[in-house]
Structure formats: structure tokens, C-alpha cells
Amino acid sequence: MQITNLLINLQNKAVAAFSNNPCHIERIREALPGSCITVAEGKTDFLEKLPAAECALVWSFRPEWYKLAPQLKAVFTPAAGHDWVAADPSGRVRTFYGSFHGRIMRESLLSMMLYFNRRIGKTLEDQKRGVWGRNDYSSCVALFSQQVLIVGCGALGRSMAELLKAFGARVIGVRRTVSGELPACIDRMITFDRLEQELPRADHVVLLLPGEKETDGIITRRHFAAMKPGAFLYNLGRGNCYREEDLLAALNHGPLAGAGLDVFADEPLPSSSPLWEQHNLLVTPHASAVSREYIDLFIEEWLERLRGLA
Numbered sequence: 001m002q003i004t005n006l007l008i009n010l011q012n013k014a015v016a017a018f019s020n021n022p023c024h025i026e027r028i029r030e031a032l033p034g035s036c037i038t039v040a041e042g043k044t045d046f047l048e049k050l051p052a053a054e055c056a057l058v059w060s061f062r063p064e065w066y067k068l069a070p071q072l073k074a075v076f077t078p079a080a081g082h083d084w085v086a087a088d089p090s091g092r093v094r095t096f097y098g099s100f101h102g103r104i105m106r107e108s109l110l111s112m113m114l115y116f117n118r119r120i121g122k123t124l125e126d127q128k129r130g131v132w133g134r135n136d137y138s139s140c141v142a143l144f145s146q147q148v149l150i151v152g153c154g155a156l157g158r159s160m161a162e163l164l165k166a167f168g169a170r171v172i173g174v175r176r177t178v179s180g181e182l183p184a185c186i187d188r189m190i191t192f193d194r195l196e197q198e199l200p201r202a203d204h205v206v207l208l209l210p211g212e213k214e215t216d217g218i219i220t221r222r223h224f225a226a227m228k229p230g231a232f233l234y235n236l237g238r239g240n241c242y243r244e245e246d247l248l249a250a251l252n253h254g255p256l257a258g259a260g261l262d263v264f265a266d267e268p269l270p271s272s273s274p275l276w277e278q279h280n281l282l283v284t285p286h287a288s289a290v291s292r293e294y295i296d297l298f299i300e301e302w303l304e305r306l307r308g309l310a
Helices: 022-031 043-052 061-066 101-115 122-130 134-139 155-166 192-201 221-226 245-253 294-308
Strands: 005-011 037-040 056-059 074-077 092-097 149-151 170-175 188-191 204-207 232-235 258-261 282-283
Touching: 005 022, 005 043, 022 037, 022 294, 043 061, 061 204, 101 122, 101 155, 101 232, 101 258, 101 282, 101 294, 149 192, 155 170, 170 192, 188 192, 192 221, 221 245, 245 258
Parallel strands: 005 037, 005 056, 056 074, 074 092, 149 170, 149 204, 170 188, 204 232, 232 258, 258 282
Antiparallel strands: none
16 A cells, blocks of 8 residues: 555553654655655644544544544554444545554463462462461362353454464363364354353463443443352453453452453543452553554564555
């Protein structure tokens, strides 16, 4: 795809790693030597320059803005979800979402799993108290002897499965529909209607569900009850897929031994939330994809996509 006029608005006030810097812009200029590249200074400046743009790199794009951009051919966003960038209602402009997040998020998931498997929480407590609790590690379990169930196993789930498979874990994926040949990193793929049958066999249950109406409360108290005693749950998708009171009940009364949560129904997580005080819960602030390499990976993926577009 040839671009003569590129408009960039990738500043993110909430997370520094999500903002472009001069090195990123220089990388783009080197890749597109014949293009006019404009970096907008905020929303107002972006909207003023939008009518001349053929391509836009953005964090946010509203449906009504497409009418302001008669020359626009494509919008690219680093975001994986459709929360902030809407598709063109007319279908004239192509919209592309980021799919590179797995390379970062799989390390976040792995760190959570090892936190529980290797009893890192207890290690930190022992270190503070000066306790040499070596025998306590006899209950540690290795990933190569465990089964991981990934619910919402698309491109992100496959990326995570690659890393988990390298550790020897058995990986089962769950999707709405199953078709085609399975990648080598996934042992089996099942549909969601078979989830309850598979939950009793999973040592780790990973939720990567999108924040859509169809996924509201899709994980019910019945699903929590079906989980293997001593299993661990991780949510790196969206916080709407279960009721947090159901999760707390499963953590306090079984069957769950612990959970690693990166997303929540309300964000930021309110200081009054009982989740903060839950002893067998690891909380991260919607940060599983936050990394210094974030924008680098986005630009790499974007340039590759440009080469493949007509």
C-alpha cells in the first residue's frame, strides 16, 4: 500500500509505553522515505489535519470522524479490542487492530503461573521474616506436568500456548467454533459448550475473552464449581465475563487455590474492592501488555501489513 500522507496520533497520557517517541517517528520516516508524515499534537490538531490524511495511526477514532476524512484509506491502531477505534460505518475506510500483544502478554501470564507454582508469595513473606522454609517447596509443581485451558483461544491464545508448550504443559483451547488444522502448540481445541466437561481436568484456566455483550457473565458460578480443586484462574481478557462475587466465593471456599487478575469489571479497581485484601489473589493494573517494546512491535506489524496491502 502506497502512502503519500500519514497522520500519527499515538500519545497516551495514562501509560508512557503506549506513546510514540522521536525514535519511532524516525523509524517510520526511514521506512516511508517518499511520504509526508505528520505527528499531531493532541486531538484538536489531529482533527484539523485529518482531511488530508490517507492513513492514520491512532489510539482513538470516532465513527463520525470518517466523514471528515475524504482521502482516508486506512486506520491502524495498536489496540487489540474495538473499544476506542470504531470501524467506518460506510465501509469505505479499512480499519486494522493490533495483533502483536501475545509476545508481551504471554510473559505476563507465565510470570503469574510461576508465582503460584513456585510459591513466590510465600518466598517474599519468608524473606521478610528471615525464615528458611526449604521443605515448604516440596509442594511446588512444574508446568510440564500440568494442563492449561485457554478460554478464548485466538491469535493471542496461540501465542501464549507456544510459550507454555515450550515448558512442556499440555494446552487445551476453547473457541466458539473449531475448524482447520491445529497448531502444534495446542493439543486439542473444543467449543465453549464443552467447557464444563474440560474444567475438572485443568490445573490452570486462562480467560482471554473480549469485552462484548455476548461475553457478559459467560463464566458462571456453575463453571467455577466445575473447576479442579486446587486449580488457578487467570483473566487477561476483559473483566465482564464473570461476577467478581462468584470468583471470591471460589477463592474463599474452593475449588480455586488462587487467581491472577489483570482486568476488572471496574477500572481502576476501586480501593474499596475486597479483591485487594484477598490473600490468594495476584492483582496487576491492566498491565499485561505494557512493555517498553510496545510501540516498536506495533510499528513492525504495521509496516508488514502495509507491504501486504494492495
